[in-house]
Amino acid sequence: MTHAPEKIAICANGISASIGKHPILHGITLDVAAGRWTSIVGPNGAGKSTLLRALAGLLPCTGSVHLLGRPLAGWHRSDRARALSWLGQNEVAADDLLVYDVAMLGRLPHQPWLSPPSDADHDAVEQALRATRAWDWRQRALGQLSGGERQRVLLARALAVQAQVLLMDEPLANLDPPHQADWLLLVRELVAQGKTVVSVLHEVSFALQADDVAIIAAGRLRHHGAAQDAATHRALEHVFDDRIAIHAVEGQWLAMPRLLPRREPASH
Amino acid sequence: MIGTVAQRGRWLAGLLLLASALLVPLGTGVGSVGLENLWPALWGDGTDPAARAMAWQIVWDIRLPRTLGAWCAGALLGLAGAVAQGLFRNPLADPYLLGSASGASLGVATALALMGGGAGMVGSAGGSAAAMVFSGHWLVRLGLTGAAFAGAVLAVLLTLALARGVQHTLRLLLAGVIVGVVLGAFTSLILLLSPDSLQAMQAFLLGSTGFVGWTSCVLMAGVWLLCVVAAWALSRVLDGLALGESTAHSLGLPLAPLRAALVAVLALATGTAVAQTGLIAFVGLAAPHLVRAVVKVPHGRLMGLASLMGAVLLAGADLLARGLIAPQELPVGVLTAVLGGGYLLWLMHRRTGPGGVL
Numbered sequence: 001m002t003h004a005p006e007k008i009a010i011c012a013n014g015i016s017a018s019i020g021k022h023p024i025l026h027g028i029t030l031d032v033a034a035g036r037w038t039s040i041v042g043p044n045g046a047g048k049s050t051l052l053r054a055l056a057g058l059l060p061c062t063g064s065v066h067l068l069g070r071p072l073a074g075w076h077r078s079d080r081a082r083a084l085s086w087l088g089q090n091e092v093a094a095d096d097l098l099v100y101d102v103a104m105l106g107r108l109p110h111q112p113w114l115s116p117p118s119d120a121d122h123d124a125v126e127q128a129l130r131a132t133r134a135w136d137w138r139q140r141a142l143g144q145l146s147g148g149e150r151q152r153v154l155l156a157r158a159l160a161v162q163a164q165v166l167l168m169d170e171p172l173a174n175l176d177p178p179h180q181a182d183w184l185l186l187v188r189e190l191v192a193q194g195k196t197v198v199s200v201l202h203e204v205s206f207a208l209q210a211d212d213v214a215i216i217a218a219g220r221l222r223h224h225g226a227a228q229d230a231a232t233h234r235a236l237e238h239v240f241d242d243r244i245a246i247h248a249v250e251g252q253w254l255a256m257p258r259l260l261p262r263r264e265p266a267s268h
Numbered sequence: 269m270i271g272t273v274a275q276r277g278r279w280l281a282g283l284l285l286l287a288s289a290l291l292v293p294l295g296t297g298v299g300s301v302g303l304e305n306l307w308p309a310l311w312g313d314g315t316d317p318a319a320r321a322m323a324w325q326i327v328w329d330i331r332l333p334r335t336l337g338a339w340c341a342g343a344l345l346g347l348a349g350a351v352a353q354g355l356f357r358n359p360l361a362d363p364y365l366l367g368s369a370s371g372a373s374l375g376v377a378t379a380l381a382l383m384g385g386g387a388g389m390v391g392s393a394g395g396s397a398a399a400m401v402f403s404g405h406w407l408v409r410l411g412l413t414g415a416a417f418a419g420a421v422l423a424v425l426l427t428l429a430l431a432r433g434v435q436h437t438l439r440l441l442l443a444g445v446i447v448g449v450v451l452g453a454f455t456s457l458i459l460l461l462s463p464d465s466l467q468a469m470q471a472f473l474l475g476s477t478g479f480v481g482w483t484s485c486v487l488m489a490g491v492w493l494l495c496v497v498a499a500w501a502l503s504r505v506l507d508g509l510a511l512g513e514s515t516a517h518s519l520g521l522p523l524a525p526l527r528a529a530l531v532a533v534l535a536l537a538t539g540t541a542v543a544q545t546g547l548i549a550f551v552g553l554a555a556p557h558l559v560r561a562v563v564k565v566p567h568g569r570l571m572g573l574a575s576l577m578g579a580v581l582l583a584g585a586d587l588l589a590r591g592l593i594a595p596q597e598l599p600v601g602v603l604t605a606v607l608g609g610g611y612l613l614w615l616m617h618r619r620t621g622p623g624g625v626l
Contacts, residue, residue: 058514081520094510098273101566105507108519114501139273141564157511161519 008069009034009165009196010055015063017054024050025061026219032212034068037187037197039207039227042216042239048200049089049169051216055198056086056167068164081109085163087155089170089200095143099153102142103129106160128159131186133179147174155183166190168199172206184209204236204244204255215239227253276563277573284576288339291583295335295590296327329481337480338586338600339579340488341541342551346578347492347571348537349552350559351499354506354567355530358440360615362553363420363538366440367447369549371423372416372535372542373473374451377458379415380469383408409483409544413491416539423447424531475548475601477586484544491540496571498533502526503567510567548601550608551578551585557615 010032017025024047032038032055040048053059057072057080065072067084075083085106094102106128107121117125129135132152142150151174158166172180184206187197191211201207208227215223215235223235233246236255244255345363352361352368363369430443459469472479505526508516516523541548555578559570582600585607589600 053514056514056518058517077520077522079520081518084518086515086518088512088514094507096560096564097507097510097566098564101507102511105511105515105519108504108508108521113504154511157515 007034008032009067010198011066011069012051012055013064013066015051015054015061015065017050017059017061019050024219025054027063028216028219028221029063030214030221030224032196032198032214034196035191035194036211037191037199038212038214039210040198040200040214040216041202041204041207041236042222044202046216047219048202048216050219052167052169052198052200056084058086078109081163082161083163084165084167085158085161087158087166087168087171089173095141097142098138099129099134099140099142099145100125100138102153103134103138103156103160106157109161124160124162125156128156129153131159132156133182148176148179151175152179159186163195165196166198168197170202171199172201172203180206204240204246205253208236208246208253208255273563273565277565277569280559280562280573281576284573284580287580288576288583291580291587292332292335292339295338295583295587296331333482333485334477334480335583335586337485337488337544338477339583340485340492341477341480341545341548342555342582343492343575343579344488344495344537344541345548345551345582346555346574346576347495347499348534348541349554349578350556350567350570350574351506351530351534351537352552353556354503354509354570355527355534356440357509359557360441360553360612362550363534363541364448364547364549364552366444367423367427367451368420368535368538369423369542369547370448370451370455371419371421371426372539373419373547374423374455374458375415375417375419375539376412376472376543377455377469378419379412381458381462383411406483409487412543413487413540416543417536418539419451420535420539420542421531423451424535471599472546473601474599475546475604476599477545477582478597478599480544488540488544491536492575495533495537496575498529499571500568502530502533503571505530506567546599546601548582549605550611551582551604554578554608554611555581557611 008031010030012028012030012032014027014029015025016023016027028051030051040051042048050059054061055065057065057067067075067080072080103125104117104121107117107124110121110124111117126135129138132155134149134152134156137145137149137153142153145153151171155168155171158168172183175183187199190197199207199210207213210227213223213225213227213232213236214221215232217239222239223232225232225235233253236246237244243258243260245258246253246255248254348363348368349361352363352366353359355361356366427440427443427447430446431440455473459466505516505521505523508519508521509523513523538552556570556574558581559565559573559577563573565573582604585604586600589598589603592598592603
């Protein structure tokens with residue numbers, strides 16, 4: 001870890017997980033720094049989403065996961081739900097619910113059972129829907145929206161939780177470039193407020209916008225370091241079989257495809 | 269703008285209540301003796317007291333409980349449909365298609381076969397299972413409802429086990445059909461083994477409101493009240509589940525116990541309706557769909573509206589079943605099966621394709 005003195009938001013210690021009988025993760029140990037944005041990247045099928053699910057406590061796994069210093073299993077359900085917000089990938093979504101009601105579901109962990117939403121809940125929902133520019137459709141059903149619009153509503157739902165830690169699996173799916181840029185600004189703002197963001201991103205250039213990058217391949221952590229570090233770039237190029245090259249363009253890091261004849265994959 | 273959705277919901281509720289208020293008195297007037305004959309007998313001057321008593325009996329003892337019973341059974345089925353569709357995140361889930369209605373009727377048939385000998389003890393006319401089906405005795409009705417509930421729970425669990433979860437629409441529906449057919453076969457077998465009750469049980473299983481008395485009516489109303497309150501209290505789980513299992517879990521919802529509670533509500537509502545009125549198909553499927561076609565509400569409000577819609581649908585269908593070929597009657601279950609089957613076909617054609625139900 002290059003940021004040893006900082007606080008740790010999520011600490012995974014030797015986690016292994018299987019889906020069915022198929023082992024996916026093999027003893028991953030990872031400390032996610034608090035108040036920073038960490039991207040998880042890696043080739044298709046590397047186990048990125050599985051790792052994120054394990055960090056969120058959505059998947060049974062061996063090893064231990066600590067959230068904000070406490071073991072995940074030691075948290076009360078609703079306390080954990082207030083501290084950690086989850087945005088999944090390609091989840092079935094309620095076509096018949098209104099956008100506003102969907103975002104309000106993010107406030108469930110804050111509401112006592114059977115009590116109606118408070119003013120604070122309504123404020124949080126409005127703020128979240130405005131942040132993702134979805135406020136104008138609040139009275140439309142989710143089923144009437146396009147894929148990108150729907151993604152922005154689901155993102156607003158995750159923001160409405162106002163959690164300290166946000167885990168997002170492919171949050172840029174279906175978003176067009178202006179809204180991808182909006183999302184990047186939004187994450188910067190969240191991090192500036194001291195929140196911790198962990199995202200799985202398959203787009204390497206977007207992943208390099210993060211503070212830290214965790215590189216996963218074949219269910220193992222290959223590298224974890226600052227997105228600016230040359231070592232991180234080398235590890236990324238290596239894990240993608242040297243078929244990408246990372247360049248600095250106008251102050252940002254860009255992963256370009258390297259058009260070489262295909263060679264045997266490097267041994268991971 | 270937020271007001272408009274709530275307003276539309278209130279408008280729909282108001283309209284459905286109005287329709288109910290019209291259907292119930294109408295229901296007392298349709299049958300072999302029409303309102304035009306009943307009215308003077310009831311209220312006319314100088315009517316023969318015997319004729320007046322008879323007319324009063326027709327209205328009070330037969331038609332009113334029957335019409336209210338149809339309303340209550342419809343409300344139970346509409347509620348069960350809304351719970352099933354939310355719980356299984358499947359727009360085609362329905363007490364009938366999930367096999368729970370078949371399970372409930374197997375429960376009723378089994379209870380009748382087992383209790384047949386004891387019928388005399390609880391005071392029903394004669395000792396046959398046939399008389400038990402239509403008995404108005406509290407113990408009989410409660411016993412049959414309990415048996416139907418147990419059968420419905422069993423059927424839902426079987427369907428879920430066969431479908432290995434709820435994610436796959438086709439698998440869930442196929443499993444429901446298989447469970448329905450197999451349990452239906454067992455029901456037929458039980459009926460064959462008790463031939464004296466065959467005809468009465470068959471009439472019952474076709475779905476009919478013709479035998480609903482005040483006991484059944486009160487029982488259904490009580491259970492409906494219980495179920496609608498429970499379903500409303502659990503409705504946030506359904507809203508959360510609509511966003512997918514992971515999201516619901518991440519929102520801190522204790523899914524396993526709440527799901528079990530919802531299955532219990534589903535089975536209780538279905539079982540209670542089936543134990544009083546037999547198998548009535550498609551009301552549970554159509555009611556939530558029709559509500560959602562008008563207004564998009566969270567599950568909490570959907571529960572009440574789908575109940576009202578189911579009640580109006582079944583009370584209306586019952587009226588039709590009695591009026592269409594008067595003075596003869598159609599079993600209302602046959603009518604809802606024909607109308608509901610058409611509705612399901614229309615849903616399939618309308619929604620096949622991207623984002624469709626199949």
